[in-house]
Amino acid sequence: MRISEKSTEATVTANYSRTCPFISKIRARYLLSKPGSCKETWHVVIDIADFDMEINVGDSLGVCPENPLKEVLLILDAANAKYQTPAGERGSLGEVLKTQKNLNQFSSKFLKKVLEIKHFDSLTQLLLPENKALLKEFVQTHDLYTFLKKFTLTEQELISAIEGLSPLLPRFFSVASSPKVNNEEMHFIIRCFEYSQSCRQKRGIASQFICHDAVVDHTPIPIFLQSGDHFYLPEDPEQDIIMIGPGTGIAPFLSFLEERKAFRSPGRNWLFFGECNKKYDFYFEEFLKSMVDQKLLKLDLAFSRDQAEKLYVQHLIKEKGAEFVKWIERGAIVYICGDAEKMCKDVLAVMVELFCTHLGLDESEAKLKLRAMRKTKQLRQDVY
Numbered sequence: 001m002r003i004s005e006k007s008t009e010a011t012v013t014a015n016y017s018r019t020c021p022f023i024s025k026i027r028a029r030y031l032l033s034k035p036g037s038c039k040e041t042w043h044v045v046i047d048i049a050d051f052d053m054e055i056n057v058g059d060s061l062g063v064c065p066e067n068p069l070k071e072v073l074l075i076l077d078a079a080n081a082k083y084q085t086p087a088g089e090r091g092s093l094g095e096v097l098k099t100q101k102n103l104n105q106f107s108s109k110f111l112k113k114v115l116e117i118k119h120f121d122s123l124t125q126l127l128l129p130e131n132k133a134l135l136k137e138f139v140q141t142h143d144l145y146t147f148l149k150k151f152t153l154t155e156q157e158l159i160s161a162i163e164g165l166s167p168l169l170p171r172f173f174s175v176a177s178s179p180k181v182n183n184e185e186m187h188f189i190i191r192c193f194e195y196s197q198s199c200r201q202k203r204g205i206a207s208q209f210i211c212h213d214a215v216v217d218h219t220p221i222p223i224f225l226q227s228g229d230h231f232y233l234p235e236d237p238e239q240d241i242i243m244i245g246p247g248t249g250i251a252p253f254l255s256f257l258e259e260r261k262a263f264r265s266p267g268r269n270w271l272f273f274g275e276c277n278k279k280y281d282f283y284f285e286e287f288l289k290s291m292v293d294q295k296l297l298k299l300d301l302a303f304s305r306d307q308a309e310k311l312y313v314q315h316l317i318k319e320k321g322a323e324f325v326k327w328i329e330r331g332a333i334v335y336i337c338g339d340a341e342k343m344c345k346d347v348l349a350v351m352v353e354l355f356c357t358h359l360g361l362d363e364s365e366a367k368l369k370l371r372a373m374r375k376t377k378q379l380r381q382d383v384y
Contacts, residue, residue, distance in 0.1 A: 015052055015053045016051075016053060016223070016224040016225065017224050018062060018064065018170050018224060020224075021062075021064055021222035021223055021224045022048075022050075022051055022053070022222070022223050022224060023220045023221070023222055023223075024046050024047050024048060024051070024220075024221045024222075024223050025046075025047050025216075025217055025218065025219065025220065025221055026044060026045065026046060026047075026210070026214055026215075026216045026217070026219065026221060027045040027046065027047045027185055027216070027217065028044075028045040028216065029042060029043070029044050029045070029210075029211065029216055030042065030043040031043075032189065032283045032284075033280055033281055033283075034279070034280040034281075035280075036277075036279070036280050037276065037277065037280035037281050038276055038277075038280075039191060039193075039275075039276065039281060040191065040192040040193070040194075040211075041189065041190070041191045041192070041247075041248065041281070041283065042189070042190050042191075042192060042207075042210075042211045043176075043187065043189055043283075044187070044188055044189070044190060044210055044211070045185050045186070045187050046061070046185060046186045046187075046188070046221060046223065047184070047185060048179075048183070048184065048185060048186045049184045049185075051186075051223075053225055054225075055175070055179045055186075055225060056179070056227075056228065056232060057175065057178050057179075057228075057232065057233055057252065057255035057256055057258075057259050058174075058175070058228030058231040058232040058233065058252055058255070058256075058382075059174075059175050059225055059226065059227055059228045060172040060173060060174050060175065060225070060226040060228060061172065061173050061174075061175055061186060061188055061223055061224075061225065061226075062170040062171070062172050062223060062224045062225065062226050063170060063171050063172075063173065063206055063209075063210060063221065063222070063223055064099075064168075064170050064222035064223070064224075065168065065170070065171060065205050065206040065208075065209040065210065066098050066099050066168075066205075066209050066213070067097065067098050067099075067101075067102075067103045067104075067168065067205060067209075068208055068209075068213055069098065069213075071103055071145065072094055072097045072098045072103075074145050075097060075103070075144050075145050075148060076093070076094060076097070078145055078148035078149055079148050079153050079154070079155060079157075079158045080154075080155065081093055081155035081158055082094075082155070083095075085155055085159070087159045088159075093155070093158070093159055096162065097162065099168065100167065100168055101162055101165040101166070101167065101168055102165060102166040102167065102168045102169070102205065103143065103144055103165070103168075103205075104143065104197065104202060104204075104205055105165070105166045106139050106142055106143050106144065106147070107139060107164070107165075107166065108127065108135055108139060109164045109165075109166075110144075110161065110162075110164035110165050111123055111126065111127065111135075111138075111164070112127065112164065113160070113161050113163055113164025114151070114153070114161045114164070115127070116160075117153075117157050117160050117161055118153065118157060120151055123151070126138055140197075141197075141198055141199075142198050143197055143198045143200070144162075144165070145198070145200075146198040146199075146200070168205065170224070171204075171205075171206035172226055173188040173189070173190055173251070174188065174189075174248075174251035174252040174255075174337065174382065175187070175188060175251070175252065175255050176188050176189050176250075176251040176252065176254045176255055177254065177255050177258060178255050178258040178259035178262065180259055180262065180263070181258050181259060181262045187254070187255075188251060189248045189250070189251045189254075189283070190206070190207055190210060190211060190248065191207065191247065191248050192204065192207035192208070192211045192212070193207065228252075228382070230377060230380055231252065231335065231337075231380050231381075231382045233256055233259065233260070234267070234333055236267070237260070237263065237265035237266060237267055238265070238266050238267050239267045239331060239332070239333060240267050240268040240269075240270070240327055240330065240331065240332035240333070241256065241260075241267060241268075241269055241270070241332060241333050241334075241335065242270045242272075242324070242327055242328075242332050242333070242334045242335065243256065243269070243270065243271045243272070243335045243337075244271075244272045244313055244317070244334070244335065244336045244337070244338075244347055245271070245272070245273060245335075245336075245337040245338055246272075246273060246274035246275060246302070246312070246313050246338050246339075246343060247274070247275055247338055247339075248338070249336075249337040249338025249339070249343075250271075250273050250283060250284070250337075251337070252335075252337055252382060253271055253335070253337065254284060254287070256269070256335075257269060257271070257287075257288075257291060257296075257297065260296070261291065261294075261296055268298065268327075268332075269291075269296060269297045269298065270297075270298040270299075270300075270327065270332075271288070271297060271298070271299050271300070272300050272302070272313040272316055272317060273288070273299070273300075273301055273302070273313070274301065274302035274303065274304060274311075274312055274313045274316075275303055275304070276303065276304055276305045277303055277305055277306055278301070278303040278306055281303070282301075282303075300313075300316045300320065301316075302315060302316050312343070312346070313343065313347065314343070314346040314347045314349075314350045317347060317350050317351070317354070318350050318353070318354065321350075321354040321357060321358060322358055324354060325354050325355065325358040325359060328373075328378070329359075331378075332378075333377070333378055333379075333380065334351075334373070334378065334379045334380070335380050335381075335382070336348075336379075336380070336381045336382070336383060337381075337382045337383065338383060338384075339383065339384070340381075340383035340384055343383075344381060344383045348370065351366075351370060352366040352367055352370060353366075355369050355370070
């Protein structure tokens with residue numbers, strides 16, 4: 001594996017891609033959340049000993065997942081179809097369903113494709129403009145299996161109809177280890193979530209594949225690298241960094257801290273981490289506490305459900321507002337990783353408020369300062 005210094009330019013990673021991935025295997029897999037947690041979070045270690053590609057902290061790993069074989073077989077049985085039946089240049093019908101189509105995503109596009117092949121009065125009615133609400137409800141309450149149990153398609157009709165299904169896209173996970181410290185393996189963190197669809201319990205496709213279906217040291221895992229063209233450590237090791245990463249958002253900061261520790265970077269490190277319960281969800285507790293004990297890390301923790309009133313990372317940032325702003329004024333880079341919809345917006349709103357309180361800016365000036373920080377890359381976001 002090639003290791004390069006991170007520059008301000010995006011790292012070119014042309015060796016492997018979604019269409020030409022590197023085939024790896026899982027070396028190890030550990031459950032991070034303890035019994036009693038409301039979440040299921042895993043630490044996964046991927047073998048990259050022969051991964052001939054430039055890699056840096058801040059990069060992401062693209063994984064090409066597979067649908068559960070059990071789900072594929074249920075669908076084939078519902079259509080009285082065979083796994084090995086040819087489906088054109090794409091391979092067999094079973095392989096197409098397993099590796100190329102998103103079986104968790106049902107859409108009106110699929111229904112339209114079905115109606116091109118076969119007429120169903122009830123489906124035609126659903127696609128009328130005045131029945132948008134009914135169509136939405138139908139899509140939300142069906143998947144391919146439950147659809148085939150109600151609407152009969154032959155094997156060949158199924159082969160044609162699945163063209164209307166969404167493609168099975170890769171999932172991306174932040175690299176949670178430094179390749180300069182260990183270039184034989186790559187670590188990442190994944191939350192395995194469950195939800196109900198069509199009155200059936202399901203997991204996310206990638207989390208099901210990586211955390212449950214894939215066999216350690218056996219199942220081929222197609223991977224490729226996505227360069228973190230902005231989410232990288234500062235070139236100056238003396239520069240301070242503030243890291244805000246609740247939940248699985250802590251992943252890239254583990255790689256940051258591992259690398260800064262290994263190379264004895266003199267810059268200060270401040271991490272805001274949050275989860276549900278300290279007893280069950282304090283991921284990498286031993287490593288983080290050891291960094292604190294060695295005076296290599298300033299750590300603030302927000303476990304939202306450990307008290308009557310929920311506590312989040314943005315509340316801690318507001319509490320430490322004067323010091324937080326002082327770090328920024330002295331040149332610290334602020335990194336935010338995690339949920340874009342709620343957490344990131346709340347953190348940015350608090351930052352605007354702190355600029356007003358501690359720098360004497362009005363709201364418009366504070367927002368301009370935030371914008372300037374983005375432009376100069378003093379504020380870097382990796383949100384989803």
